[in-house]
Amino acid sequence: MKTDFLFTEAHTYPSGSEDACVTLLFQIKWPDGFVCPRCTYSDFYVISTRRLPLYECRLCHYQASLLTGSIFEGSKTDLTKWFTALALVSTEGGTSANRLHQIIRVTYKTAWLMLQKIRYAIGCADTETLLLGTVRVNTAVYNRPQNSSFQASPTEQPFFVGAGASMETPAEPDYVKMKLIPKQYIRDRVVNGKAIQAFTESEIDGTTTDVTFVAQRYSSARFIPLLQLAARACRWINRTFMGLGRKHLQVYLDEFCYRLNTSRISTCILSTLANLCMRAPRFTYKQLTSFSS
Numbered sequence: 001m002k003t004d005f006l007f008t009e010a011h012t013y014p015s016g017s018e019d020a021c022v023t024l025l026f027q028i029k030w031p032d033g034f035v036c037p038r039c040t041y042s043d044f045y046v047i048s049t050r051r052l053p054l055y056e057c058r059l060c061h062y063q064a065s066l067l068t069g070s071i072f073e074g075s076k077t078d079l080t081k082w083f084t085a086l087a088l089v090s091t092e093g094g095t096s097a098n099r100l101h102q103i104i105r106v107t108y109k110t111a112w113l114m115l116q117k118i119r120y121a122i123g124c125a126d127t128e129t130l131l132l133g134t135v136r137v138n139t140a141v142y143n144r145p146q147n148s149s150f151q152a153s154p155t156e157q158p159f160f161v162g163a164g165a166s167m168e169t170p171a172e173p174d175y176v177k178m179k180l181i182p183k184q185y186i187r188d189r190v191v192n193g194k195a196i197q198a199f200t201e202s203e204i205d206g207t208t209t210d211v212t213f214v215a216q217r218y219s220s221a222r223f224i225p226l227l228q229l230a231a232r233a234c235r236w237i238n239r240t241f242m243g244l245g246r247k248h249l250q251v252y253l254d255e256f257c258y259r260l261n262t263s264r265i266s267t268c269i270l271s272t273l274a275n276l277c278m279r280a281p282r283f284t285y286k287q288l289t290s291f292s293s
């Protein structure tokens, strides 16, 4: 697949070359022009002897790397391939590692790790955003068996689907989150108060007073639009990834919510995603491969 058309979707991506990617990432990292990370001086030399340029401060001679502090740091994969991955994640249905590795011609493992790094960046950005305004939260279940047994299935994964909306338009959420409920807070399919407390503390702004939780499956007060969003997320996961276990489910739920939330605001999803990836906190291989809670 040619990458050019993916980059022209947003006017900031004039072509699919490595140079164009470097220019774009430079603008994201230093939107007001180069700033030396050590002394804040703004004048620099470009050192072009490596695969990617280094930027040397003319005052203290510190050599700054473009990719330091981003999910791309240390990667040997071409930036054009990274941007193809970002573009595919930004499309409505996202992408699987199986599809990505065929498109950009890297190994399946490399493609999987690239996507996990992107999802990690998305998850980090989500933790910085809290639900505000009129907040409604409902329990939902991934992989709920069709039978009506009262016994919980070992494969079913309960999660909270929560949304914050303005008082004027409570039916149109500004931001949606889906978070797995820790297993220690569930017994016989009943979610206890500690789960609600944990979600409230980590996902809802402390100044918000209009918060309603529905934790019972058949409650007449349940929030149908939220459950419909949760069902869409589950269908997308099963269709695109052929189903998932608990271990990685959270980052896929975050990815689904990311597309949902950014599609509601008038911004380029690809550009926003590139920004997130340039400022993701440091991670370890272990963090990328073990997200379970």
Ligand SMILES: [Zn+2]
Binding pocket: 036, 037, 038, 039, 040, 041, 057, 058, 059, 060, 061, 062
């Ligand atoms: Zn300097």
